[in-house]
Amino acid sequence: MRIARERVTVQPCATSANLGPGFDSLGIALDLRDRYTLEVTTGATEVVINGEGAGELPVDDTNLIVRTLRETLEWVGAPQIGVRLTCTNVIPQEAGLGSSAAAIVGGIALARGILQDPNAIDDQAMLEIAASIEGHPDSVAPAIYGGACLAYTEGEEVRAVRLRVANAADGRPVLRPLIISPNRTLSTIAARASLSPDVRRRDATHNIARAALLVHALAEDPSRLFAATADRLHQDPRREHMPQSVSLVHVLRSQGVPAVISGAGPTILIPADAPGDIARIVSEVVEDPDDWRLARVPLAQEGIRTVLS
Structure with a gap:
């Protein structure tokens, strides 16, 4: 596999995984x-x-984007390269907003962007590579496909489907995310x-039912x-690692707000209907x-973006 381009830019998006009951599967x-x-x-x-x-x-070469880039080049049998990488990061690190998924999916997309045949790494291959590096697919799937995704395994293979997200009665999207982030980090x-x-x-039965209900709630x-x-x-x-985040989730839910811990935390996600006095x-x-x-961040309809130079 040949290297065909010398410069490429990618724009990976943040993600919020789990959405409450969908542990390691919804994002x-x-x-x-x-x-x-x-x-x-x-x-x-x-x-x-x-x-x-x-x-x-x-x-250096231990940077997650660079490591992923090199693993991807090796995966397709392409030669290794000298790397000059410039990153402008807005996704908070270790906050439960998918910074590592963005780095991994971004690294794969960079490799795909410089190859003579970018079809050598289709979205399914990207998902498999990303999940093998990240260790779970719930955050990398929406980073690739955009929208709301359900990820699962079938034998040794990782699969993902994009879920339908309906509009509310007033015509606005059902998902109008608000994130609440403390100025501290938490290792996944x-x-x-x-x-x-x-x-x-x-508890397993409870989460299975609620995750299934969530798919219905989003679509219908x-x-x-x-x-x-x-x-x-x-x-x-996880309360011992983020007591204030978990307490805030409980307070919000006691008032009927669908608040959840975003990913591994400590960020909180309110996917819709955040109160005006939040x-x-x-x-x-x-x-x-x-x-x-506090920040309102729209649902990204598009996953990874690539700009070829």
């Missing part, structure tokens, strides 16, 4: 995008990071380590969204309201 794409530009060189790896993660993320590895390997049958009946986002498997067990509610629950930011 949505958010229109908050990093920008990575690759220049093929003959020298050593150079990485420049602006914005989120500047001064913290690796700037640490968050997952909090989870017990054993699940009670009644938004009035079911609150009931459909209730979780019993992964949010409360800032007041946050200020009454958290210790330092100035340490939290």
Whole structure:
């Protein structure tokens, strides 16, 4: 497989995984995008990071984007290259908004963009590579396909389908996401380590029913969204790592707001119907309201974007 281009830019989007009951299977794409530009060189790896993660993320071959790029080139039998990578990051790091999924999907897209035959890495191949690196497909699927996605495994293969998302009675999209993020990070590895390997049958049954209801709520009946986002498997067990986030979710849900932990947290996602006085509610629950930011981020209808130069 030959390298055909010397420069390519990709724009991966943020994602929010789980959506409450859909642990490791459901996710949505958010229109908050990093920008990575690759220049093929003959020298050593150079990485420049602006914005989120500047001064913290690796700037050598251990950088996740570069590692993914190199793994993808190896996967298709293409030669390795010298890398000059410039990143402008707006997705918060280790916040539960899919920064690692963006890096992985972005790295694969960079490899695809410089190949003579980009069809060597179709979306299904991209999903399989990304899930093998990320370890679970719920965040990488919407980063590839956009919208709301359901990801699952079939034997050794990873599959994903894009879900239908209806409009509300007033014509607006059902999903009008609001994110609430504290100025702190949480490692996905640490968050997952909090989870017990054993699940009670009644809790598993609860989440199966609610995840199925969520698919219906998105496509047909938004009035079911609150009931459909209730979780019993992964949010409360992570309370020790993000006590304020979990407490805020409970307060919001006690008022009928379909709030969930976004991904591994500590960001909170309200997929729709955020109350008008949400800032007041946050200020009454958290210790330092100035340490939290609220932002409306539209659903991204398009996943990864590639700009060829």
